[in-house]
Amino acid sequence: MRRPVWTVLVVGSALTALVSCTTATGQNEVMPTQADGAAFFAANCASCHGADGRGAGVAAGSLAAPPPDLTTLSAANGGIFPAAEALSYIYGDPRTGHLARVMPEFGGAMAEDLVPVEIEGVLTPTPRELAGLLVYLESIQRVE
Numbered sequence: 427m428r429r430p431v432w433t434v435l436v437v438g439s440a441l442t443a444l445v446s447c448t449t450a451t452g453q454n455e456v457m458p459t460q461a462d463g464a465a466f467f468a469a470n471c472a473s474c475h476g477a478d479g480r481g482a483g484v485a486a487g488s489l490a491a492p493p494p495d496l497t498t499l500s501a502a503n504g505g506i507f508p509a510a511e512a513l514s515y516i517y518g519d520p521r522t523g524h525l526a527r528v529m530p531e532f533g534g535a536m537a538e539d540l541v542p543v544e545i546e547g548v549l550t551p552t553p554r555e556l557a558g559l560l561v562y563l564e565s566i567q568r569v570e
């Protein structure tokens with residue numbers, strides 16, 4: 427028996443709907459870029475670490491500890507960006523209490539939206555903001 431034309435149409439539009447759903451979800455999976463990281467840095471980090479990340483932010487002088495130069499993290503680590511170390515410091519380390527550090531922990535504001543990031547060879551679900559920061563921080567490393 428031949429199928430009436432409308433079943434084809436209904437199935438056809440259901441498929442179209444499915445395809446557009448996938449596309450919509452797919453867009454959320456787009457990885458954060460250096461520009462995303464730069465924007466997050468300007469809004470959350472530059473006040474202490476400086477707009478260029480070298481440590482001379484407007485709030486730097488009033489802190490109990492000076493904000494380090496974030497453009498020399500690779501140089502201080504044998505030329506390799508210490509991704510795991512830097513990201514866990516930014517996120518906040520549960521082993522060290524809040525009082526042990528001057529810098530605030532940013533993990534609480536981040537945890538919802540995770541993207542896969544390769545950190546030391548392992549694909550690690552990473553908060554989107556942190557993944558953007560990683561791209562940005564790596565891009566500002568100086569090799570002098």
Ligand code: HEC
Pocket residue numbers: 466467470471472473474475485489491492493494496512513515516526527528529530532559
């Ligand atoms: C209130 C000032 C302040 C803000 C805001 C701040 N930091 Fe910091 N940061 C510091 C200080 C001070 C240190 C030195 C360690 C300490 O005392 O916590 C530090 C340390 C670090 C380190 C460790 C550097 C190393 O040598 O291992 C990284 C990485 C870092 N900050 C990145 C960031 C990023 C990225 C942001 C924004 C999401 C940020 N910081 C926001 C003050 C700040």
